[in-house]
Structures are given as C-alpha cells and as structure tokens.
Amino acid sequence: MENLGLIFAPLFSYKLLIVLFFGTIFGLVLGVLPGLGPTTGGALILPFTMTLDPLSAIVLLTAIYCAGTYGGAITAILINTPGTPAAAATCLDGYPLAQKGEAGRALGMATVSSVIGGIASVVVLIFFAPLLANLAYEFGQPEYFALAIFGLTMLASIGEGSPIKNLIAGAFGILISTVGKDFMTSIDRFTFGINELTEGIGFIPVVVGLFAISEMLTQSTLINQIFNRVALKAVKLPSIDDYKKTWKTIIRSSGIGSFIGVLPAEGGTVASLIGYAEAKRWSKKPEDFGKGSIEGIAGAEAANNAATGGAMVPTLALGIPGSATTAVILTGLIIHGVRPGPDLFREQPEFLYGIFGSMLIANILFFVLGFFGAKIFARITLVPNKLLWPMIFAVSVCGTYSLNQSIIDVWLMLLFGVIGFFMRRYGFSVVPVIIGLILGELVEGTLRQSLVIFDGNWLMFLQRPIALTFFVLSLIALSFPLIKRKKKNDKV
Amino acid sequence: MNDVHNEKGTNKSLSLFFKSSFIVSAVIILISSILLYFTFTFDIVPPILNRGIQPATFPKALLILIIALTLLTYFISLKNPWKNEKKLPNSFYITLLSFVVFITVSKFLDFFLGIALLSIIVSYFWGERRVAYLIMVSIIFPLIVFVFFETILGLRFPPGIITNLYYG
Numbered sequence: 142m143e144n145l146g147l148i149f150a151p152l153f154s155y156k157l158l159i160v161l162f163f164g165t166i167f168g169l170v171l172g173v174l175p176g177l178g179p180t181t182g183g184a185l186i187l188p189f190t191m192t193l194d195p196l197s198a199i200v201l202l203t204a205i206y207c208a209g210t211y212g213g214a215i216t217a218i219l220i221n222t223p224g225t226p227a228a229a230a231t232c233l234d235g236y237p238l239a240q241k242g243e244a245g246r247a248l249g250m251a252t253v254s255s256v257i258g259g260i261a262s263v264v265v266l267i268f269f270a271p272l273l274a275n276l277a278y279e280f281g282q283p284e285y286f287a288l289a290i291f292g293l294t295m296l297a298s299i300g301e302g303s304p305i306k307n308l309i310a311g312a313f314g315i316l317i318s319t320v321g322k323d324f325m326t327s328i329d330r331f332t333f334g335i336n337e338l339t340e341g342i343g344f345i346p347v348v349v350g351l352f353a354i355s356e357m358l359t360q361s362t363l364i365n366q367i368f369n370r371v372a373l374k375a376v377k378l379p380s381i382d383d384y385k386k387t388w389k390t391i392i393r394s395s396g397i398g399s400f401i402g403v404l405p406a407e408g409g410t411v412a413s414l415i416g417y418a419e420a421k422r423w424s425k426k427p428e429d430f431g432k433g434s435i436e437g438i439a440g441a442e443a444a445n446n447a448a449t450g451g452a453m454v455p456t457l458a459l460g461i462p463g464s465a466t467t468a469v470i471l472t473g474l475i476i477h478g479v480r481p482g483p484d485l486f487r488e489q490p491e492f493l494y495g496i497f498g499s500m501l502i503a504n505i506l507f508f509v510l511g512f513f514g515a516k517i518f519a520r521i522t523l524v525p526n527k528l529l530w531p532m533i534f535a536v537s538v539c540g541t542y543s544l545n546q547s548i549i550d551v552w553l554m555l556l557f558g559v560i561g562f563f564m565r566r567y568g569f570s571v572v573p574v575i576i577g578l579i580l581g582e583l584v585e586g587t588l589r590q591s592l593v594i595f596d597g598n599w600l601m602f603l604q605r606p607i608a609l610t611f612f613v614l615s616l617i618a619l620s621f622p623l624i625k626r627k628k629k630n631d632k633v
Numbered sequence: 634m635n636d637v638h639n640e641k642g643t644n645k646s647l648s649l650f651f652k653s654s655f656i657v658s659a660v661i662i663l664i665s666s667i668l669l670y671f672t673f674t675f676d677i678v679p680p681i682l683n684r685g686i687q688p689a690t691f692p693k694a695l696l697i698l699i700i701a702l703t704l705l706t707y708f709i710s711l712k713n714p715w716k717n718e719k720k721l722p723n724s725f726y727i728t729l730l731s732f733v734v735f736i737t738v739s740k741f742l743d744f745f746l747g748i749a750l751l752s753i754i755v756s757y758f759w760g761e762r763r764v765a766y767l768i769m770v771s772i773i774f775p776l777i778v779f780v781f782f783e784t785i786l787g788l789r790f791p792p793g794i795i796t797n798l799y800y801g
Binding site: 188189191192303305306308309312313315316319323325326328329330331333357358361362364525526527528530531532534535536538539542543546548551552555558559563566567568585588589592 | 653657661668671672675676678686688689691692695696698699702703705706709715716718719721722724725727728729732735736739740744748751752753755756759760761766769770771774775778779782785786788789790791
C-alpha cells in the first residue's frame, strides 16, 4: 500500500500521457469497427511497441483494452452490431432506445456506466492484485500446474459456447505450444523437418490469424450485409432521473464484472451478459428490457468494462491471462522482458503502479473522447469493408513478418486464419486456443518439473493442499455446465 | 450474425455422413490421429536425461484428449444437432484464392506485389469498382505501410522484384 502514490506518476510523464491519448483513440477506433476490437488491435500493434520502453508499451496496450471495450457500445447502439463481443448485450436495449430517437441518451448512459465500471475494476485491481501476488509466493510447480488447469477448465465452463468444444480448442492451443524443440530435452516435436518451426510457433501469427484473418474471411461472407444506421446528434449526459433508475444496477454490474474478470475466462462478454440478466432480474420494470431500457444499457456496459481491471489481476499477479486481450498484454510483457508474478510486485512497483494509474487515466480519457467524439468515431463505421479489410491485411502481414522477419510466420498466420474461420463457423471459440497457447508451456513445464519433484508419483499432487483445492475447483468448474443442463431439463 | 437454420428441419434427407457435426468430427479425429502417429516418431530420451516424462507423452495425452472429446461432441450432436450454416458465397472462395495468390507471388516474385495483388482482388470482388480507390488500397496504402515499417521499425523485407528496386 506504500506504493499507492506511484499511481499518479503517469500524470507527470508527458510521454506516457501522449501514449495514453493515442492508445485511447486507437482503442476507440478498434472498438467501433465490428470484427476488430482490442484483442486483434492489440496483436496488430504489438510489433510497433518494440520501439517503446516496456512501461509505455504496456500502457499503450492497456489503453487500447479499456477504450476498445467501451468503443464496442457505440456501434452496438447506433447500428445494432456490437463492435466487440462484449458489447453484444448492449445491442438489446441500446439500439431500440436509439430507434426511439434517443441515441444520445443511450450513448451517454453507456459512457457513464462504462467509466464507473472501469474505474471500479481498477480499484479492485490495485487492492486485489498485490494480495493475490503475495499468495502466489506459496506456489511451487505443482500449484502452478493445478492453477493452469483450473484456468483452462474455467475457460471451458463459463466461456462462450459449448464447454466440450471450448476444451477441445484449449487442448489445441496447448498442442500448438508443443511445436518446436522440447524446452527440457531439445527433442524436435512436430517440426516436420522445417527449420523455422524448431523455435516453435509464435503467438503473433496465431492471434492475428485467429482473430484478424478469420474475421476477414467472415466479412467476405457478409459483403451484401446492410446496416441500418441511427442518426446521432450529440451524446447526452444521463439525467438525474436516469441516475436514480440505474445507480444500483451500475454498482451491481461493476461488482459482477470485476469478479468475473478475475476468473480466467473471456471476462467481458460473459460479464456483460450476466450484468444484463441481473439488471433485468432486479429491475422494477423487467418488461421494458429489450425495448430500450436504460437499466439494460447500464447493466451490460458497467459489467463489461469492469471486467477489464478484473482480468488484469491474474495476468499481473500470476502470469495467467484473464481474457484474450490480457493474453496479448501478457505477450507484450514477455517480449519486453517483464515476467509477471509476485516478484514483479516486489521488484518493480513503479512499473505496476504506472499501469494501474494509466488504466485509471484511460478510463477518464475515453469518457471525454467518447462524450465529445462519439459522433466522429461513429463515422468510422462508414469506411466500407471492401477498403478496410485489404488495408488490415497489409498491416497484419507486415506486423506478423516484422517480429522474426520470417515469411513462415506469415504463412502460419494465413493458415490459422482459415482454421479460425472454420472453428467459429462450427461453434468452436478461438479464445481458448489463445489461452491454451499462452498457458501451454506453463502447463507442460510445471507438470514435468512436478513429476521430477514427486519422483514420478502422480498421487503426490493430491498431498499439496493448494494444488488439491485447484483440482477440486476444476472438477466443480467442469461439472457446472452439466448441473446447469440437468436443472434446465428438470424444469422442462 | 449469420442466419442459421435448424439442421433437423433442413437436413432430414441427408445421410448421417453429410451432417456438419460428422464431417467436422471426422476431420479433427483424422488430423489428430495423423499427429498422434507422428508422436511415435519423436526421439526417446534416455532415462537419465528424462525429466519426469518423455517429450512425446504430453502431446500424445493432448491428442488422445482431443479425439475423446471430439467423439463425445459428436455423440452429443446426435441428440442435439448442430446448427446448419448457410452455404459459403463465392466471395469467400475468391478471398481464399487471393491468399494462395499472395503466398505464391510473395514467395516467387515480391512480398509487396503479393500484398498489392491480394488487395486489388479482395477489394474488386467485394464490390469496389472505382479505380482511384483500387489504386489507393493496392498501391498507396501498402507503400505507406512499407515506408513506415522500413524507416520506423528498421525492418528489412524479403528480396523481390519491387523491394530490390528500393534496396538497390
């Protein structure tokens, strides 16, 4: 807590403020454009961050994360298409309210609730991350293995779509991480005689392929789609009456979002759906939901932005990404030589608190930019896909090539683009692949090191209380969808 | 959002083997089985150097898990069929073809020529007919990207008939 003063350090660094400003604008642009969003945008910008110092690079990525999550609401409200998956629930009431001629009011409520949710989650991050990091001092290899398994099972059970398909995707992600020289014995695995594969498959080709290129292929199937755009005159701050109706919802959704964000899963999307459902459940007028309820917008937007800070907690404290975007941020940390975990809190507090402070400032910045610039950002959606996507392709190709100057990386990016397209088409989420890829080395490394410690005795895992707790939680997480289905069947 | 139809309604006459759940499961299992076969070709480490498990054990376990879960998904799909996606339009196949053009041209002729060709193919077949915009998207924008990466990031792009003109 003695480091709390460091939160304000970014305010006194003109360089960080410039990075924050551009990161916020870039995040808003990415959030507004359907199909892009903070994960793809973060992956595209990663190579450029190599020209920055580590703190500026991570500040840039976190500003994109915060602003991008909010930006999705602008398109959700004005064209009934969520700019990001996390804004899907915002469409339900945002667009109907905009159709009634109240687009400014809807965007004003989305902006205010996003900022409150975002700031609340940064407060959770500031206080909870150091506590979790302290706890992590107790972790050895078996505990980290159990934690990684818990992360993957949580992702499967509370992520989007079928839990079994999520598990398959997660296992596929881990499998990708095994390509190349085995890090313990230097034995080649799945290299097929290709020299470039001995170093393994990089994160950037996979993430750019699975998100940007697969989205390009998806857009190629939607070229005749017509958006019905609602005109926006100006964003309006919520009235006193609106605040009276929504303050409880905003507080509740901020708590829900922060909590779900901490769990290793695709936080924002799940948080917004739960935040929306809870807002409806507690509302005095649940019949208004889906017809332009201001509470519905507040519930969804406060929750999805609250998940941003929450998802940074396991990312920074344990090195376990809380969402796909934090997986990109984690990669940014690693390529800049910063290893997240408890030691980071002890050795580089100024770095961490710089990130915390920057996230707070990013929330305030997107409030100002969103409030005064939403009309301009909304115009970005007028750029036709037939011009936008070839340009995104050029940036994707050059960005992917730039990290290792390898043409194989570019081909892998295209391959993963095609794989990602078909995965999404048949109901497999691509997010578990990314998390699996990030956690793959941790899962295998800690498993093998644990087995060395245990002299090959697998049952020794059960004699470690923390590891056992994580395994039990993993089992609960895996059985949760089954229990939910049984309850549903019983009701029917 | 893609429009979807319930497979039950539209695919009654189709045999089991043409259902998307069967095809997807079969492809996953086939690829996983081939990869599983390759794991048996990995070198075996002598026990003294072996850290816990053999290098092939972990990928083997993952592949068996993927096969088992895919079978489970397939059997669940018999009770709860998957949604049947709409047929893919020509624009998808043209975009896919443009990737092949890009790979071929960037490998044998020039990296930026590949990007320019892909951009013009995609933009044109997605509906852009204005020449100025086609030039912007296929020549001007890749040129800006090239200059940006070359000068700011100090990147050296692979040699080719156009990039060699720049590098001399």
